[in-house]
Amino acid sequence: MSKKTDSNLTLAQEIEKQANAAKIKLFFFKFMPLVILIAVINVFGIINPRFLRMDNLYINILDTIAVSLLIVIGITPVILMGCIDLSVEGVTGFTACILGVFIANTKTSFDFGFGAVLIALASAAFIGFIQGLIHVKLKLPTFIVTFAIGYICKGLGLLTYMGIPGTFTDDTFRQLYFGKLLNLPVSTWLAFGMLIIAFLIENYTKIGRRIFAIGNNEEITKMYGINTNQIKILVFIWSGFCCGLAGVVAAAKLGYSIMALSAGTLFPALTAVVVGGTLLTGGIGGVLRSFVGVLIVAIINAGMIYAGIDSSWQEAVQGFIVLIAVVIASSDSRYKIVK
Secondary structure (H helix, E strand, O other): OHHHHHHHHHHHHHHHHHHHHHHHHHHHHHHHHHHHHHHHHHHHHHHOHHHHOHHHHHHHHHHHOHHHHHHHHHHHHHHHOOOOOOOHHHHHHHHHHHHHHHOOEOOOOOOOOHHHHHHHHHHHHHHHHHHHHHHHHHOOOHHHHHHHHHHHHHHHHHHHHOOOOOEEOOHHHHHHHHOEEOOEEHHHHHHHHHHHHHHHHHHHOHHHHHHHHHHHOHHHHHHOOOOHHHHHHHHHHHHHHHHHHHHHHHHHHHOEOOHHHHOOOHHHHHHHHHHOOOOOOOOOOOHHHHHHHHHHHHHHHHHHHHOOOOHHHHHHHHHHHHHHHHHHHOOOOOOOOOO
8 A cells, every 4th residue: 555655656746747847848938038138138248348338229229120020920820820921021012012002102193191001001911811711711731822922922012113113202101110209210119019919919819819729739729619710811811911011111111112122021030930939830939929039130130240240141140040949949849730
């Protein structure tokens, strides 16, 4: 009897040990992005003390993150479901090009004012809807659907200006970027506002909880009677809308619309999401973590400039960071195929 008791006690201790190990790992995974953020700030501060100046950390870095942050806010829920959105560059650029057609400019006769922004955003949301619909109805993997739609958007975007874009003449619209509030562009505050909305949806609504549920186990989620197809379509609409908003902001900064303004936005966004602690397999992560990831990527890029490192190394460094982050996150589990 005593032996049985000791055996039960040993089993209980083993369960407790495993539970404690899981808690430690979860704590480590949850706060590691913050540790990395603090570390990279201090490393570049040691290399070049000017990097730690408040005007650099507060203004120069936060001044540049609006487009990346908006894209990341859009794709994070997609990744939380275990899906992927590779149409980012196409949708962002296409939205800017649609805006360039309907806002006051030197090439077309249209002047829809704020209505041009609404048309552009509606177009981006509709593209997201189409992507979600194709995915759930035809049962195609999202990386194929979004990759193809992204290239379609690039082609359509190029057709809107046929190689010669018109310059915006609507100065009010350009205040979206050049207007300042507490020394930061209005666009940055807009991105922060979208971050708050995304956080509230993620943590305090049924849709948010169901996004996590789909990412953890879609089949079980369906067994509970949840319409996973509807959630997926809504999430892709959200992703399209956020990418569209990023395109509007990028166009306001540039002063005209070309597809090239969205070039190179996909990989930094994915880097930020992964480094921030959102698993590519879904179910773990969130927009606040992705925001920390955006800051890490922005600070590393700015820090390399302050350290005198050639800008051509930035993408290589981002790729290395993604690889390390994925290895750490998947150290004791196998990745499943992206849905």
